[in-house]
Amino acid sequence: MIPAAYAILDLDAVQHNLAVVRHYAPDAKVMAVIKANGYGHGLLRIAEALQGVDAYAVARVDEGIRLRNAGFANRIVVLEGFTYADELDAFMNYQLDTVVHSSVQLELLDKRHENNQITVWLKLDTGMNRLGFKVRELDSVYQRLSACSVIKPSIHLMTHLASADDKNDAMTLRQIRLFDEAVAKYPGQRSIANSAGILGWPAALAEWVRPGVMLYGISPFPELVGSQLDLKPVMSLHSRLIAVKPIEKGDTVGYGGSWRCEKSTLLGVVAIGYGDGYPRYASPGTPVFVNGKRVPLIGRVSMDMITVDLETQPLAKPGDPVILWGEHLPVEEIAHCAGTIPYTLVCGITQRVQIVCD
Numbered sequence: 001m002i003p004a005a006y007a008i009l010d011l012d013a014v015q016h017n018l019a020v021v022r023h024y025a026p027d028a029k030v031m032a033v034i035k036a037n038g039y040g041h042g043l044l045r046i047a048e049a050l051q052g053v054d055a056y057a058v059a060r061v062d063e064g065i066r067l068r069n070a071g072f073a074n075r076i077v078v079l080e081g082f083t084y085a086d087e088l089d090a091f092m093n094y095q096l097d098t099v100v101h102s103s104v105q106l107e108l109l110d111k112r113h114e115n116n117q118i119t120v121w122l123k124l125d126t127g128m129n130r131l132g133f134k135v136r137e138l139d140s141v142y143q144r145l146s147a148c149s150v151i152k153p154s155i156h157l158m159t160h161l162a163s164a165d166d167k168n169d170a171m172t173l174r175q176i177r178l179f180d181e182a183v184a185k186y187p188g189q190r191s192i193a194n195s196a197g198i199l200g201w202p203a204a205l206a207e208w209v210r211p212g213v214m215l216y217g218i219s220p221f222p223e224l225v226g227s228q229l230d231l232k233p234v235m236s237l238h239s240r241l242i243a244v245k246p247i248e249k250g251d252t253v254g255y256g257g258s259w260r261c262e263k264s265t266l267l268g269v270v271a272i273g274y275g276d277g278y279p280r281y282a283s284p285g286t287p288v289f290v291n292g293k294r295v296p297l298i299g300r301v302s303m304d305m306i307t308v309d310l311e312t313q314p315l316a317k318p319g320d321p322v323i324l325w326g327e328h329l330p331v332e333e334i335a336h337c338a339g340t341i342p343y344t345l346v347c348g349i350t351q352r353v354q355i356v357c358d
């Protein structure tokens with residue numbers, strides 16, 4: 001039985017997108033970012049498809065533990081690090097690299113004395129104002145870390161770019177310069193660039209790059225779609241028509257009656273809604289691919305269904321295939337129509353959506 005809503009993953013596209021990363025950053029090691037369940041594509045599945053990268057990065061320790069328990073022996077960097085002592089235990093036991101960004105973490109590390117050691121990525125805040133130490137704190141933090149017996153001697157250094165998706169924003173070069181100057185006297189490997197940094201800012205490449213969204217074939221730049229950067233989308237989202245019916249001029253469609261029919265047409269009901277992760281705020285006119293052609297969304301998105309205008313498809317019938325995003329309908333475009341970014345759409349696919357691999 002075909003499920004009503006399903007996502008098809010093209011795992012060869014993951015390898016293709018990784019090759020694009022290597023094209024832009026030929027000398028860098030690749031830390032593939034597979035947090036948030038591999039941006040909604042499945043943590044273990046994407047880790048598997050990316051065998052051969054130099055490291056995986058996840059946000060939380062439980063994601064790192066899942067990877068280890070599944071047998072992945074690669075370096076795993078946990079981007080948020082630990083907050084409590086028992087979480088630090090897990091880093092030691094599972095040999096996960098931690099990002100160190102706060103003095104609370106320094107205190108917990110200071111207290112530990114055992115034979116086991118972990119690798120630390122010291123994070124500097126160069127303007128994002130989220131995680132990281134200020135540049136003026138670097139010397140003292142570095143010294144304290146160096147004195148911790150549970151830390152491997154080579155301390156890596158990283159920062160995160162706040163506006164790399166805007167090629168005209170001077171902030172990015174300021175961040176890169178601030179970071180480069182701050183870390184100049186230290187040994188250890190460096191990492192600055194996310195996807196937008198890799199594609200747009202050669203000065204950000206350093207020893208390690210941290211591609212996320214581009215691995216899934218999605219453009220980090222709001223004005224471009226992945227195919228314009230030679231990326232291939234990994235996920236496509238599918239459903240089907242479950243009802244087709246004529247509606248008359250003046251009829252309203254959906255909750256709140258917010259959409260009113262200007263002239264009689266054919267209405268299609270598609271079995272997908274926000275309960276599947278289709279965006280609740282997709283505006284009327286958002287394109288939906290029915291039988292290989294675009295038709296506009298009409299009315300409000302509900303939990304299990306959306307409605308479309310089938311005026312251009314008089315022969316459409318229940319059971320006909322529908323694509324919500326994919327190769328011919330970029331998820332970037334759907335995100336734009338819903339006032340969001342494509343990251344949220346792929347991350348937001350729910351449990352109910354069955355994932356099928358090509």
Ligand SMILES: *Cc1c(COP(=O)(O)O)cnc(C)c1O
Nearest residue numbers: 033079160194195210211212213
């Ligand atoms: C999520 C994340 C990335 C990847 O960002 P993309 O925009 O998806 O490439 C890189 N570095 C850090 C610290 C992150 O949190």
